[in-house]
Amino acid sequence: MRKMHAAAIIPAVGLLLLASACSSSSTSTTPSEAAAPASSQAAAPASSEAAAPAVDGTQIMLGELPFDITNYCGTKPMVVGILDAYGGNGWAVGKKAILEKLSAQCPNVTDVLYVDSNFDVQQYIAGVDSLVAQGANVIETFDAFGQAPVEAFKKAQAAGVLIGNGNAIPGDAKVPADVTANVIPDMQQEAEMWVEWLTKATNNAGKVAYIGGPAGNLFDVPSLAAVNKAIANQGSGITVVTPEPVAGNWDPAATQQAVTGLLQKDPSINGIISTYTATIPAIMRAYEAAGVPYPAITGQSASMETVCEINKAVKKDPKFQVQSLDGSQNLHALSLAKLFAAFQGIAAPELGPTDGDTLIAYPSYINTLEGVLPACDNTFPPSADMSGALTKEEATAAFAK
Numbered sequence: 001m002r003k004m005h006a007a008a009i010i011p012a013v014g015l016l017l018l019a020s021a022c023s024s025s026s027t028s029t030t031p032s033e034a035a036a037p038a039s040s041q042a043a044a045p046a047s048s049e050a051a052a053p054a055v056d057g058t059q060i061m062l063g064e065l066p067f068d069i070t071n072y073c074g075t076k077p078m079v080v081g082i083l084d085a086y087g088g089n090g091w092a093v094g095k096k097a098i099l100e101k102l103s104a105q106c107p108n109v110t111d112v113l114y115v116d117s118n119f120d121v122q123q124y125i126a127g128v129d130s131l132v133a134q135g136a137n138v139i140e141t142f143d144a145f146g147q148a149p150v151e152a153f154k155k156a157q158a159a160g161v162l163i164g165n166g167n168a169i170p171g172d173a174k175v176p177a178d179v180t181a182n183v184i185p186d187m188q189q190e191a192e193m194w195v196e197w198l199t200k201a202t203n204n205a206g207k208v209a210y211i212g213g214p215a216g217n218l219f220d221v222p223s224l225a226a227v228n229k230a231i232a233n234q235g236s237g238i239t240v241v242t243p244e245p246v247a248g249n250w251d252p253a254a255t256q257q258a259v260t261g262l263l264q265k266d267p268s269i270n271g272i273i274s275t276y277t278a279t280i281p282a283i284m285r286a287y288e289a290a291g292v293p294y295p296a297i298t299g300q301s302a303s304m305e306t307v308c309e310i311n312k313a314v315k316k317d318p319k320f321q322v323q324s325l326d327g328s329q330n331l332h333a334l335s336l337a338k339l340f341a342a343f344q345g346i347a348a349p350e351l352g353p354t355d356g357d358t359l360i361a362y363p364s365y366i367n368t369l370e371g372v373l374p375a376c377d378n379t380f381p382p383s384a385d386m387s388g389a390l391t392k393e394e395a396t397a398a399f400a401k
Helices: 090-104 121-133 150-158 187-201 220-234 252-265 277-290 304-316 329-344 392-400
Strands: 003-006 078-084 109-116 138-141 162-166 181-185 207-212 271-274 296-299 323-325 358-360 364-367
Touching: 078 090, 078 121, 078 329, 090 109, 090 329, 090 392, 109 121, 121 138, 121 150, 138 329, 150 162, 162 329, 181 187, 181 329, 187 220, 187 271, 187 296, 187 323, 207 220, 207 252, 252 277, 271 277, 277 296, 277 304, 304 364, 329 358
Parallel strands: 003 109, 078 109, 078 138, 138 162, 162 181, 181 358, 207 271, 271 296, 296 323
Antiparallel strands: 323 364
16 A cells, blocks of 8 residues: 655664654745636646757646656556655645655555655755665655765665656766756756846846855755856846845745845845745835835746735736746656656656756746736645646645645
8 A cells, every 4th residue: 555654764873863744834835826717727827838948858847747657657666755855845845745646646656755854964864864774766856955965865876776856956966877867957048037037127227136045055056157147148237236145045034034134235126036936925025124116036936825916016016027937846746757767667768868967947937027927816825836737636735734
């Protein structure tokens, strides 16, 4: 019988580290919608088309997946491990639910184990070892720690346990020796899209702050570098006023505090890049409190709350401009499919390369400059990212846990 549960981490360095339950923040979330659709399915994205193919030809979509996971189930019994760097926000809740949903479609998946390291690198490394010890055959993860866990990944792979990573750069890990799959955003392409959009939204005069996740995460530093390169590539007149990513912890309260501090120093900041656009309502509150007009905001990974608040705001101020690139949860779904195919010995060139990184271009979910804004639907969980491959019913169930 298939079981889905949080795995206890094996004692490490004399400490028993317990995997925390994956609970959503009450205000952190993802994209969405206003007039409630009659269907119980996820509200239709503004565009359900796949993003432009990345350099390897792989695509990702909004609200659905461009593959059928059952094609990669095979017949060998599998135990699936899900390892979160941080499972405490709405994006992580939805991502976990997608992976559990896909695993449940394979009758030969006998168990699904889960570990949340609560953004502690030692707990994360211990989580890899724990999942291996408990019999995981494949481990799908978001390595926000870069190089630190790579040795644990190598050790797991040497023991026959396949590692798949999504969305963050896992240090110098190479596919397929150190990890079996590495599905990551094409950061330069993403940055080029952000810069092009901000240049238009600020009339080529943007003073832009970059708001990221927890300090030290291995997504924001290369992403910000790509932004600066894109500004130079495009000859844009915008400037980034934050030389390093500002730690917003991918959390509404921390983001609001960070933006408040920036505005106290420079209230002329009129552009924001947020790598978790589910925190846009927090950014809006910071600007309201400072008595400063809303900035143009771009980034990735929105929430229903974000969509609803933008819908309200643009009615009051049609000049308020927002962009969000989304579908990021679905990178982990693709990573899992690649793991299943590799473990089962199924050739799957349609899933992307097996000898290098799989680069993905995020589709655009919100773009008010072009009139693209999903409707608000207050019957969805506020933190739900409906650009991921969950129905309304599935998202509601995931956030009720």
